[in-house]
Amino acid sequence: MTTTVNILGSGAIGGLCAAGAQLSGTDYRLIPRAGSPALTHVELINGELLSLTPKQTEPDLCKSNHSDLLLIPLKVTQLKEALKSWRQQLSAHTPVVLLHNGMGGMELAEKYLPDNPVYLATTSHGALKIAPDTVRHTGKGETMLGLSPKHQANTPLNTSVAEILNRCIGPVTWREDIETALWQKLAVNCAINPLTALNNIPNGKLSDKSYLPTLEKVCKEVCKVAAACKVELDKHATLTLVLNVIARTAENFSSMHQDVINKRPTEIDGINGYIVRQAKKKGIDVPTNTLLFESIKSL
Numbered sequence: 001m002t003t004t005v006n007i008l009g010s011g012a013i014g015g016l017c018a019a020g021a022q023l024s025g026t027d028y029r030l031i032p033r034a035g036s037p038a039l040t041h042v043e044l045i046n047g048e049l050l051s052l053t054p055k056q057t058e059p060d061l062c063k064s065n066h067s068d069l070l071l072i073p074l075k076v077t078q079l080k081e082a083l084k085s086w087r088q089q090l091s092a093h094t095p096v097v098l099l100h101n102g103m104g105g106m107e108l109a110e111k112y113l114p115d116n117p118v119y120l121a122t123t124s125h126g127a128l129k130i131a132p133d134t135v136r137h138t139g140k141g142e143t144m145l146g147l148s149p150k151h152q153a154n155t156p157l158n159t160s161v162a163e164i165l166n167r168c169i170g171p172v173t174w175r176e177d178i179e180t181a182l183w184q185k186l187a188v189n190c191a192i193n194p195l196t197a198l199n200n201i202p203n204g205k206l207s208d209k210s211y212l213p214t215l216e217k218v219c220k221e222v223c224k225v226a227a228a229c230k231v232e233l234d235k236h237a238t239l240t241l242v243l244n245v246i247a248r249t250a251e252n253f254s255s256m257h258q259d260v261i262n263k264r265p266t267e268i269d270g271i272n273g274y275i276v277r278q279a280k281k282k283g284i285d286v287p288t289n290t291l292l293f294e295s296i297k298s299l
């Protein structure tokens, strides 16, 4: 049976997934959110402009083809609405992959798709919307994939999901401990995203010595909260990871920087906001994350 990848949303990462599917000869649909313009082109990392040719038929995930995949590269703030409207259209067998910055998707999927196989993914590929219908691939990265811990019982270890995602946005590494990978990415986003947005700078400017104390404090706080949530992150390794991402994506503008510049809602609630909420529950003080959270909120 041929698998079609149904990509929900036409943001920067959705565009990369569509380009990857097309270049690997995988059937795909690109389903923009209501009111969003269709995505038609992706500028590849080598500068070539790819014209997207998704399937134009309506998806029928209810019954006909259970091997079809629903890939959701939406912001966590857009996820609730998407899951609410899609749950009627899904068979309980349709595998769903959530791919977003920040936390909170797993809990939403537990609520709205309790019976589906649900996978969580995180990527370090860089992408940017350069026009409403065009995405640019700005940096090669990798993608981590694993079973949602809340869906272990009904999620088989489906190697074809990893294989399909590998074609869309590879290389994909399977992670048994996907939660740790998500927390590591959360630390990266907590440190880089608000600082680049507030200071209107590309990621690489954060390698300036003056930012180091703030980066250190953010990482320390994230590690403390992670430990309280039973995820072990080493504070030195976390800071090293953040500094490596800053170096590797030096020319990029972070997604939060792009959101602020383009006056779009940011993902702050699922990033530093998530740390602030978890910290409150656990009685931990996180002044630096709180300040960054409030500063972005007040923009």
Ligand code: PAF
Binding pocket: 101, 124, 126, 188, 189, 192, 193, 203, 245, 249, 252, 253, 254, 255, 256
């Ligand atoms: O959100 C982003 O922009 C990216 O996740 C990252 C890794 C911070 C690189 O810009």
